[in-house]
Amino acid sequence: MSDPTGFDVRAYMRDPLQVRPTDLDLPALGDLDPATLEALTRLEAAERALLHRMRDFLVTPTHAESRVTAFLTTWAYEQHWLVQTLGAVLAANGRAAGQDRATALGRLRRARDERLGPVLGAIASNLLGAETTAAQMLTSRLDTAVLAESYRRLGAAEPRLAATTGAVVRLKERHLAFFTAEARTRLAAGPGARRLARIAVSRWQWPGTRYTARRTRTRPAADPEVRAALLGLHPELGLGLHPERAAGAAARRGPYGTRSVRTALARITRG
Template sequence: MTSRTFDVRAYASAPDDLRPADLDLTALADLPRPVLHTLAHVWSTERTLLDLMRDLLVTPTHAEARVTAFLTTWAYEQYWIGQSLRAVLDAGGAAPEDLADPPDTSFGRLRRAWDERARPTVDAIGTNLLGTDVVAAHMSVGWLSTAVMDLAYRRLGQLEPRLQDLTAAVGVVKARHLEFYADEAQARLEASAGARRRALRTVRRWTWPGVRYAGPTAVRPAVVHLLADPSARQGVHAVDRGVASLPGLAGAAPLRSALGQFLR
């Protein structure tokens, strides 16, 4: 297996904890409604970190010391990103409906019940039978999801210049997350054909954050605001190229595939 270059010990000893006090919140009053709505979607997505932790802790990934050490610090950094986003939403004049998660569809309610009651047990059995190949898939999807969020922040900064201090600070945090995921995915995918097959299936099933329970209709305004402009196309292609550059994932274009559901 290829040796890792990411220094987990150094990362864990010096987290980037972006705090609301680090931001000039007074300069963010009266943000435009589309910006607030999109920022609220990003905030909602960042708060799903506990769901991700739950999913990982019932799989062989939880037994990987490097991954567990990383995720402990990652969760801390994610918490403060969420707190800073909420402070910006409050300062920007977000309405109560902006701060509420979109309601589940009928099918979404069934999915949520499955995820909360049965899925952890089913995944624990299935993934433990598959073994460490699952870890490679988690690292690949971790890179993909982080790259998509990084793109969302960069687009927010381009669309609303007053958010550039926030988005630049979050970008510093996300850069280290991307480095870790790429490091782990590269090594694990190179080492196992089974891991490559599993990761390819997993990234191809990836969907845009927030659509699993609420459906694409509720999330579409935020996605359109972020990525409908032709200037966003280069960033979308860059994310897909990053995924496709990982061993065994050539030809995958998960972000463009996920965006297709908003066109139907």
């Protein structure tokens, strides 16, 4: 498997990072405070949602991208154990994992998505072609960056979780490296890929909140530190610009991608 982006997929597949329930002293984590449990509940829901969304990628032209599908095989393995571990911590505190927090409208939307989403998404993306992969890599990078920042903050707030969240952040950093490398290469391929990426980023949603109440979507996006971390991604969101255009684009409207992220954050905070 060639390595055009600088990320060694073979090495990644040989050495998955596993965060398992057996790695934790669960009895020592059985009295976490309500705010920490709420954060863990949201993270568990977000990680499960990402597993489902990545599955949908495989009915788009991305399924023909051998590097991406090889990466996602190991990514899904790591993701599975992460979801199990978060669920085990919740269970140690008397909370059931996988709770359905969808509103009535959210349940209707989810039923529609499950029935029609993969088909409609496949039709649309196949009409648009392989350029859709750039958009998928970029929104996956946003998802991963948001979650990595959330784990950092959780570990700082609850020292008993610091070792676990530190391991998860290391796992997420590898995922970020892949999505960044793939996005860089694909955004450089042409204006079509960059146009689709801008649209996808402006429509991006906070992980795991598509079907939930408005407050679960608006609260994290309104956090100044999280917003700053997301907007701080803009230099790498602009990696697809041709060098000769980069200076002009930055002078006209700021680094490529920042406006799209701001659009998404504004929409999320409005609910």
